[in-house]
Amino acid sequence: ELKVEQNPLFLSMQEGKNYTIYCNYSTTSDRLYWYRQDPGKSLESLFVLLSNGAVKQEGRLMASLDTKARLSTLHITAAVHDLSATYFCAVGGWENQGGKLIFGQGTELSVKP
Amino acid sequence: EAGVAQSPRYKIIEKRQSVAFWCNPISGHATLYWYQQILGQGPKLLIQFQNNGVVDDSQLPKDRFSAERLKGVDSTLKIQPAKLEDSAVYLCASSLIDRGAFFGQGTRLTVV
Numbered sequence: 001e002l003k004v005e006q007n008p009l010f011l012s013m014q015e016g017k018n019y020t021i022y023c024n025y026s027t028t029s030d031r032l033y034w035y036r037q038d039p040g041k042s043l044e045s046l047f048v049l050l051s052n053g054a055v056k057q058e059g060r061l062m063a064s065l066d067t068k069a070r071l072s073t074l075h076i077t078a079a080v081h082d083l084s085a086t087y088f089c090a091v092g093g094w095e096n097q098g099g100k101l102i103f104g105q106g107t108e109l110s111v112k113p
Numbered sequence: 114e115a116g117v118a119q120s121p122r123y124k125i126i127e128k129r130q131s132v133a134f135w136c137n138p139i140s141g142h143a144t145l146y147w148y149q150q151i152l153g154q155g156p157k158l159l160i161q162f163q164n165n166g167v168v169d170d171s172q173l174p175k176d177r178f179s180a181e182r183l184k185g186v187d188s189t190l191k192i193q194p195a196k197l198e199d200s201a202v203y204l205c206a207s208s209l210i211d212r213g214a215f216f217g218q219g220t221r222l223t224v225v
Contacts, residue, residue: 004155033213042204043156043216088155090214099144099168101206101214103155 002027004091006104013079013111021107023072023089030093032065032072033101037086046087047074079111115139117217119205125223131193134220138186138207144168145182146214147190148204156204162188195224 003026013019023032032049047056049065049072056063060083062075072089086108092101118137126132138145143164148156159178160170164185173180177196182188192199202221206214 031213042218043206045213045215048213099161099163100158101146101161101208102158103148105155 002029002091002100002102004089004102004104006089006107009105009107011107011109013076013109015080015111015113016078018078019076021074021076021087021089021109023074023091023104025070025072025089025091025102027070028067029070029091031091032063033090033092034061034063034072034074035088035090035103037088037106039085043088076109079109081111081113084109084111117205117207117215119203119217119220121220122218123221123223125225126195128197128224129194131191132195132222133189133191134203134205134222136188136190136205136217138188138205139215142207142209142215143185144208144214145188146204146206146208147180147188148206150202150204150219152201159190192222195222197224200224 005024034046035043037043047063052067054065060077065072086106088103088106090101090103120135145162147159150156159173160180161168162182165182180190202219204219206216208214
């Protein structure tokens with residue numbers, strides 16, 4: 001059974017600092033996704049990582065994937081208040097998971113001045 | 114491109130009552146998911162459709178929950194009878210194969 005674990009679950013940062021969120025998963029999967037969720041809102045897609053070694057960057061966020069370690073990271077550079085949200089990783093794909101999309105518990109990020 | 118549409122946005126019912134949620138996916142998306150998100154947790158997959166067939170419903174409490182996707186487009190999720198622990202946000206998502214899922218705004222259900 002595919003399990004997805006994130007850590008930390010809560011993260012309080014100061015503006016301007018760097019930090020990394022980790023996403024581990026239990027079985028071979030084709031795709032790794034990162035989503036953002038603001039309070040009371042739905043999920044917004046941030047990144048889709050398709051292969052081992054994939055790295056994607058958007059603004060102050062950078063996501064990477066190591067399929068051999070079954071690990072993805074979301075790195076935050078020089079955090080700003082607007083990044084405060086809950087971040088989810090999700091794992092799935094058609095080749096190994098029949099199209100399932102399984103989410104981690106989420107990391108609640110709070111960026112303080 | 115229109116997004117995933119869900120209704121209603123909010124619903125308050127008493128325990129043991131019935132409730133139904135509706136989802137209209139993005140046009141052309143063959144895969145449709147229903148997720149349950151309890152406050153403070155990640156979305157939990159309830160059921161996955163491919164066109165109008167069920168791919169996975171292993172986490173769906175079938176004694177009270179049911180879902181259908183007629184003609185491979187719109188979908189409804191029903192709870193009958195509702196329990197207090199069903200209070201959650203119900204999210205519908207759709208996707209093209211291997212392109213990731215796009216989510217609707219969700220229906221916030223409160224069971225009192």
